[in-house]
Amino acid sequence: AQSVTQLGSHVSVSEGALVLLRCNYSSSVPPYLFWYVQYPNQGLQLLLKYTSAATLVKGINGFEAEFKKSETSFHLTKPSAHMSDAAEYFCAVSTTGGGNKLTFGTGTQLKVEL
Amino acid sequence: EPEVTQTPSHQVTQMGQEVILRCVPISNHLYFYWYRQILGQKVEFLVSFYNNEISEKSEIFDDQFSVERPDGSNFTLKIRSTKLEDSAMYFCATTRGEGLTGELFFGEGSRLTVL
Numbered sequence A: 001a002q003s004v005t006q007l008g009s010h011v012s013v014s015e016g017a018l019v020l021l022r023c024n025y026s027s028s029v030p031p032y033l034f035w036y037v038q039y040p041n042q043g044l045q046l047l048l049k050y051t052s053a054a055t056l057v058k059g060i061n062g063f064e065a066e067f068k069k070s071e072t073s074f075h076l077t078k079p080s081a082h083m084s085d086a087a088e089y090f091c092a093v094s095t096t097g098g099g100n101k102l103t104f105g106t107g108t109q110l111k112v113e114l
Numbered sequence B: 001e002p003e004v005t006q007t008p009s010h011q012v013t014q015m016g017q018e019v020i021l022r023c024v025p026i027s028n029h030l031y032f033y034w035y036r037q038i039l040g041q042k043v044e045f046l047v048s049f050y051n052n053e054i055s056e057k058s059e060i061f062d063d064q065f066s067v068e069r070p071d072g073s074n075f076t077l078k079i080r081s082t083k084l085e086d087s088a089m090y091f092c093a094t095t096r097g098e099g100l101t102g103e104l105f106f107g108e109g110s111r112l113t114v115l
Helices: none
Strands: A003-007 A010-014 A019-026 A031-038 A044-050 A056-058 A064-068 A073-078 A087-095 A108-113 B005-007 B010-013 B019-024 B031-037 B043-050 B053-057 B065-068 B075-079 B088-095 B110-114
Touching (some): A010 A019, A044 A064, A044 A073, B010 B019, B019 B031, B019 B088
Antiparallel strands (some): A031 A044, A056 A064, B019 B075, B031 B043, B065 B075
16 A cells, blocks of 8 residues: 655745655555645646656656655755745655556645745 | 536535536546545545446445446536535546556546535
8 A cells, every 4th residue: 555645734935935845655566656736726737747767857837856765755846936836735646556546645735925 | 728627616415415526527538537635634536437337446435426427428426315524525537548657637626515
């Protein structure tokens, strides 16, 4: 069985500051990892995914994440936050044979302040 | 840009009533899923559906729940005899293939409130 832990249900940053959203996973087999974003009143949108190729994954809107097996982590970063980044972010894991059955974390609400 | 659409966006119902949530998937997608999120909790997998039958279901998806795609377009989730604890946001998701690298496209969700 796999699981995902997102540290910090709420993160607040200043506009222009570094965004760091933490995600740790647990999986007995090599995982596939995803970050989804949910803007208010919208569905979940895929930001980026790790599927055992490059460990540093670049996604949309300037976000990137690095898969670190030794730390069982897949933290999401963005060098400079923008007001439009305010949303809820979900980390999710899937494993070989799991099809598209995703196991999600509890989500992190990102607030961007002027 | 193609999108998954869900109706209703919000439904309020009395405990014990039946509810049907509808999803229109992206036209060339073949795999369909329902997830739900109880307020303040994780997004949870409910069921996957392919070729007009359930591929996999979670422990949550008991006899109270059913899914079907009756007309080849709408993908529905029926909840019989709703309970208070069924109150949640229900997300439909679809994908063209089952490959792990494939992207799941989610709808905006249907918020169900059971009174």
